[in-house]
Amino acid sequence: MNLPSIDKAHLIKFLTSLLATPSPTGRSEPAIELVAKELSAYKSLEFSRTRKGALVAKWSGKSREAPRALTAHVDTLGAVIKEIKSDGRLKMSRIGGLQWPNVEAEGVWVLASKGERVRGSVLIDTASGHIFKDGNATPRDDDHMEIRLDARTSSASETRALGIQVGDFVVFDPRVEVTNDFIRSRHLDDKACVAILISAIKSLSDNGQTPSRDAYFLFSNYEEVGHGAAAGIPAEVHELVTVDMAVVGPGQESDEFHATLCLKDSSGPYHHGLSNKLRDLAEKNNIAYKTDVYPFYGSDGEAFWRAGGDVAVALIGPGVDASHNYERTHMDALVATTQWVIAYLLNE
């Protein structure tokens, strides 16, 4: 089978616009809207929304038999305001597996619930090197990290007057950079894979092709807290391929230039039959892939399994270095994963 070509320029363009659209779990509607707008160009897709806010796109295939689903999540790590301090600065409560050292000195927006968004930055509470002799000794934790707002406030009441309340969302600058086909940004997990699904749809559509079976695409919005795809996969679906980042680092097989088939993660093994089918497809289509096991990792496929989903579940994705930190991947991994999704959709 000859796979259709992939529009890499479009993939990067959409990915960078998605990365620039803040979408912490719980406030991911703008990213869902962006995906919906992008996909609205494809007249063969039918759309629905779950009550929880996820987007489902259906592409009717050549056969009604054993429909398939693929999923990727738009939501990301982030934080909410936990406390407004007496000096006007803000303490945060983390969303998902955010690591404090990785956002120290980062620019943020506080999405004030009662006013305009407010700019600021994250600092330790012993930031000045001319006052605190050993800032290195300060623990980077919930108690010592704070937001300094770029607004005239030195009291809790002045901060509240900006429209900021406890529970308001905080989004961190993604710092997107594309150099030599490397893509460096926060939140490639899992926006890279959202862009991959869209790229696969575009590639098939541009080439006048249709999936061999009915296919559903679930763009989920609560993955980082463990229940994204727990709802939203239609009951008639037989197989679910979760598309999420592969873990790169010491001890891992995955790298930034391949797609990975994950065979086991923290929740246990994936479906052997479906994993083998994907492996065969990669071999037959010369797709650059690895197999791997992820140490501290859960996926939306498992969320659906735990919610009672009676389907075969597998997990593929591009290698992402420094995940949940300042992430990086390469175009080669994005292309390989897109090819894999296409090969799966076309497979009889």
Ligand SMILES: [Zn+2]
């Ligand atoms: Zn993810």
